[in-house]
Every structure is written in structure tokens, then in C-alpha cells.
Amino acid sequence: MDFLGALINYQFLQNAVFAALLASVLCGISGTFVFVNRITFIAGGIAHAVLGGVGAAVYFGFSPFSGAVAASIIFAFVLGIIKFKASQHEDTVIGALWALGMSAGIIFIYLTPGYSVNLLSYLFGNILLVSTDDIMVLAVLGFAVISVAAVLYRQFKSVSFDLEFSILRGVKGFVVYTMMLVMIALTVVVLMKIVGLILVIAFLSLPAATAAVFTNRIGKIILLSSILSFMFSFSGLFVSYNFNLPTGATITAVAGIIYLLSIISGVYHERFSK
Amino acid sequence: MQNIIEFQKVTFSYGRNEVLKDVDLVVEKGDFFAIVGPNGGGKTTILRLILGLEVPGKGKIKIFGDKPDINTSRAGYVPQFSSHDRMFPISVRDVVSQGLINRNSFFPFYNKRDLMKVEEMMDLLGIKGRAKDRFGDLSGGLKQRTLIARAIVSDPELLLLDEPVASVDSSIEKDIYDMLVELNRKMTVVMVSHDLGFVSQYVNKVGCVNRTFVCHRTEEMSAEIVDGMYSGKNIMIKHKCGI
Numbered sequence: 001m002d003f004l005g006a007l008i009n010y011q012f013l014q015n016a017v018f019a020a021l022l023a024s025v026l027c028g029i030s031g032t033f034v035f036v037n038r039i040t041f042i043a044g045g046i047a048h049a050v051l052g053g054v055g056a057a058v059y060f061g062f063s064p065f066s067g068a069v070a071a072s073i074i075f076a077f078v079l080g081i082i083k084f085k086a087s088q089h090e091d092t093v094i095g096a097l098w099a100l101g102m103s104a105g106i107i108f109i110y111l112t113p114g115y116s117v118n119l120l121s122y123l124f125g126n127i128l129l130v131s132t133d134d135i136m137v138l139a140v141l142g143f144a145v146i147s148v149a150a151v152l153y154r155q156f157k158s159v160s161f162d163l164e165f166s167i168l169r170g171v172k173g174f175v176v177y178t179m180m181l182v183m184i185a186l187t188v189v190v191l192m193k194i195v196g197l198i199l200v201i202a203f204l205s206l207p208a209a210t211a212a213v214f215t216n217r218i219g220k221i222i223l224l225s226s227i228l229s230f231m232f233s234f235s236g237l238f239v240s241y242n243f244n245l246p247t248g249a250t251i252t253a254v255a256g257i258i259y260l261l262s263i264i265s266g267v268y269h270e271r272f273s274k
Numbered sequence: 275m276q277n278i279i280e281f282q283k284v285t286f287s288y289g290r291n292e293v294l295k296d297v298d299l300v301v302e303k304g305d306f307f308a309i310v311g312p313n314g315g316g317k318t319t320i321l322r323l324i325l326g327l328e329v330p331g332k333g334k335i336k337i338f339g340d341k342p343d344i345n346t347s348r349a350g351y352v353p354q355f356s357s358h359d360r361m362f363p364i365s366v367r368d369v370v371s372q373g374l375i376n377r378n379s380f381f382p383f384y385n386k387r388d389l390m391k392v393e394e395m396m397d398l399l400g401i402k403g404r405a406k407d408r409f410g411d412l413s414g415g416l417k418q419r420t421l422i423a424r425a426i427v428s429d430p431e432l433l434l435l436d437e438p439v440a441s442v443d444s445s446i447e448k449d450i451y452d453m454l455v456e457l458n459r460k461m462t463v464v465m466v467s468h469d470l471g472f473v474s475q476y477v478n479k480v481g482c483v484n485r486t487f488v489c490h491r492t493e494e495m496s497a498e499i500v501d502g503m504y505s506g507k508n509i510m511i512k513h514k515c516g517i
Contacts, residue, residue: 036362153382158375161364165424168325168351170376216363216408219382 003241012128013237016247019130020233022142023194027203028226029149030187032218033180035208036160040201042079042181045094047188047200049075049101054122055108064122065137068192071101072185080178125196125248127237134193141186148183156180157218194233195248206255207232213266232258276303277339278432278462279324284333286319292485293319297333299481303431306458308473309466311483317466320483321434324464325351338431347376350425350461352435355417360410366420367405370395373427395423399453415446419453426457433457435465451476 007013034043053071054064075097082093109119121129130138149156155176158166167173184204191200211224236251243250279301286294293316301307309317322328323335326342335342337349350373373395374388384392396402399419404412409420418438425433438454439447454463455476467473474480 038359150382151380154375154379154384155377157364157368158372158379161362161369161372162353162358164327165351165353165372166375168327168349169373169428170347171379172377212363217365217368218363221363 016127024229026187027229030184031204031208044201045098051105052101055105059108076181076185199252206259280336282334306477308477315484349432350430370423373424395427399423414442
């Protein structure tokens, strides 16, 4: 059966496409702010720290997903506090949290009696296993992220460009910056389901970076990178279905290849237009 | 005359490093005040104290007769633009609009009155033709104009500038100073500069700061001193200010 035929017939593929659509919009929004603030490392730190939350939730008998949400929000706050209140080097602390979260996750899962959770499914995700219940949860998270972004859009933009000036204008820098990290953190959790924690970084940086080759407005980058994310996911899904390849990795590979091509074409374009 | 800024015996240290000691400073309404001095002399610290970004170790600071307030909308601030990311995807119009941002700026769009104000400012500073261009692509002079537009779009009573001509061509310097003189008709202007020479022609007061103290000169500055500043013979200034 070809891909489109399968898409019409199978619920799991429809769920996958819907999840991809939702994730793409979130990637477009959060990825753009990750890109303009140059905080890919922070996004990566949150992604890996989330595994600690998953592990702890499993150990204490909660759903892994709620653990992921709680951990992501806590880490967003911790990073916000470090940026504004602590004199420590931000990247050292992020690196420590990154490693600590991941090892805590592995230890908790190991200690959980009789629980044979497949760690790999969190690290690499599986868009084909997204259930209808999952879709509901993802939709709620997606709605939260989109609402935060819509309400605070101007303040996010201002804080990203010039934090000090924004604070002098009366913007609550700590609150706004931390909300931006929370938004990114929730996006990470949604992406965990789809491409997995390891590939989250790629998904939060590649579409926005690709879009930025073609436009220099934040609003347009959000729009274009959402569309690009969906194109990457859909074509990744298509390729992985036809060639029987792991979906998350295929989607990310497609994103990476298109990003590299767009940089090359961007450089080409610049050279010839001058 | 109302005192816009008043420092009384202000001392400030970064850790153990004493940057300012017993600084007295008065800026009156309508002044065009230049704070000059060598790099590391504490000029930028004075601006940060005025803005409330730093708190003095000892001494008193009054701004508009009150404690410095970090979010006073009565002061407009022009930072050094070299600190901004050149690749940041933002248009000139958007940078100017950010001068109107506040903690209640919710949802993506500015209202009509704000937008008109932004257009008016871009017109005033001669950057309207570049409104859609990326901020990072502008020349140094136009970037400075954009940041000045952002600082004054909210109609402040006090304009604070950190090295407004540090990274622009010397041919543009005069443009910027002329524009500040023009703005000074409506608001008090305080700028920091490491360049002792040119500023004296435009400002009505100069404060020299080098860690230990600030001294002011008004229009009464003798021709000799001004000459000294011009010909680069700033020995006299150095002597008087202890620099």
C-alpha cells in the first residue's frame, strides 16, 4: 500500500500527521526564540534534564509524561534564576544539569522494580506510536504554548533583542525570560514524543535557522519555520514509511539535509547577486 | 532651576575595585551634560547608577528629586550598539517600536497611536526610508539614530547616551551632535564620552570623571581650556580634573 493510501486507512498514521502538525507549529514558535537568543544549548539542557523527570515519575508511580512536564518547567525556572540571580557561568550550570538529569533518569528507571520501560523510546521518540489520548495531551500543551507566545510575543521579542533596555522600560525581565524558557520546555516535551529527546535540539534549531536564510523578520521566521517543520516531518514520515527506516531519525535527517542545502543556496545567492 | 540628577558623595565598587569615590554631580533641567574621562574611569557606571541598574555603596542619588527607579519612563536610554547581535532578525521600525514596550504590552501588535508615534520619530531622525531594513545592516550612524529614536519615542524628559559617537565615522559625529543639540531644546541630555575634544563645542557642561572625583565646567570654561581641548593639548584639563 502506498503512503497516501495508508494515511487514509490507518489511524496511527493520521495521529502521526496530526502530531507532526502540532509539533511543527510549536517548533516554529519556540525554535525561532531559541535561534534569535542563541540558546540551543539551553534547549538541549532542558531536553536531557527532562529524562530525569521521566525516570522519577516512573519510579514514584506517576505517568512518565507528567514527570516530563514537571521536570521541564522546573528546569526552565532554574535556568531563569541562574541567568538573573546567580553569578555562576550559565553554560557550566547547564552542562551540569544536562548530565545530572540524564543520569538521574537512567538510575531511577533502573531502580524501578519490574518496570521494563524502553528508555530508547524517550531518547528517540516514536511518532508512529502516538495514541489518540496522547494527541489530546499534546493539544493541551500546544494550546498552552501558543497562548503564552501570543500574549507575550512583543515582550519576548524585546527581551530577546535587548534585555537591559526592556527592563528599563518596565518589562519584568526575569518573568518574561523565564516564561520564554517554559514555552521552550513544553515544546521539548511535545517533541520528545515525536523525534525523541536527543533529536530535539536539531528540531529546535534547524527549521528556524533555515527560515532565517530567507527572511529577517521574527514573525516571518516563525511562520516559515512552522511550515518547514511540517514539510520535514511529513516528508520524513513518507521516506521512513517507504524505506522502512526509523521515523524520528529520518525526519531529523531530512531537516538537516535541507538546512545544509539552504545555506549553500543562500551563499550562492549572495555571491551572484553581488 | 530644578535638579534632574543629584549625586551626593557617591561611592561605588565592583567587588573590591572602587570605581567611584565621593562623586558629587548635579545636572539641571535643560542641561546638555557630557561626562568625559578615560576608559575604566567610571563613566558608564555613573549612567548605570542614574538608571538604577546599579546601587551605590555609599552616598545618595536623586533622579527627578527621587530615588533612581529602574523602570522610570521619564528617562530614555541609548546603549552602545556594538553590544547588539548584528544578525538579529529585526527591522529598524521594530527597534524603534520597542521604545514603547512596557510590562502591559500584550499580544503581537502595537496600537495605532503608538505606530504613528514610531513613524513620527523615524521621520524626525531621518531613518524612515530604512524602516524595513534589518537593523544590523545599517551603518554606524544610522544605527545610532535608530537607537536614539527608540529612546525618545516615549517622550522622556531626560536622555542618557553611552558613547554615542564611539563607533561612527568622524564625519557622522557632527550630525549626531547637531541632532542632540536639537533634542536638547526639549529635554535634558546626559552623554558619556571618552573623547574630550569635540564634545565641548556642543554641550553646556562637562564633568570629568576618573575614579576619584568629578568636576564640572559650564559655559564659563575659559577660552584657554576650550582651546586646549581642541588642539589636543588637554594637559590643562588633565591637571584640573586630576586625570
